[in-house]
Amino acid sequence: MDTIGYEKDAMDVSIDTDKNSKWLLKAITDAKKDYDIDIGIDDTPLKDFEADHLSFRDNGFSAVWINETGKDDMDKAMNDWGWHTISDTIENLNIEFIARITQLVVAALSELANGGELVNPQDRLIETWGQLKK
16 A cells, blocks of 8 residues: 555545456455445556556566555645655545555455455454463
8 A cells, every 4th residue: 555545535546456466456346345345446557657566566476556546646646745745744644545445455354364254353353362261
C-alpha cells in the first residue's frame, strides 16, 4: 500500500496487477464482497510506472500495488496534497479511507492465510487461547 489517504473525498482504490498476480486481486475483491467493505476497486494495470512492488515481480513474486491515485494522479499527490513534505501529517489525511483500505487488505490476508475460509478473528483468538491453556 502506498499513497493512500490524501484525497479528502476518495473512496476508490487503484490496484495494479499483472497476469501472475491476478489471484491476489481476486482475493482482494472476494474479501471486499465477503466483508461488505464499502470501497471501489479500479484494477486498470498501470503502464510504464515505477513502484515498490515491481522489484518483487521482477524476482518472480506475485505482487500488487494498492494506492488511491493511479498513475494519472501521482503528480497531484506529489504537489497538491503535500506528499512527502512537512505538511504530510496525520491531520491532513482521510482516516476513514485509510481504515477501509486497511480493512480490505487485512480481510484479504485473513482469507489467504486460512485457505480462503473466512474466520472471525475473535473466534481464532479464543481457539488459540484454548490451545495454549492445555
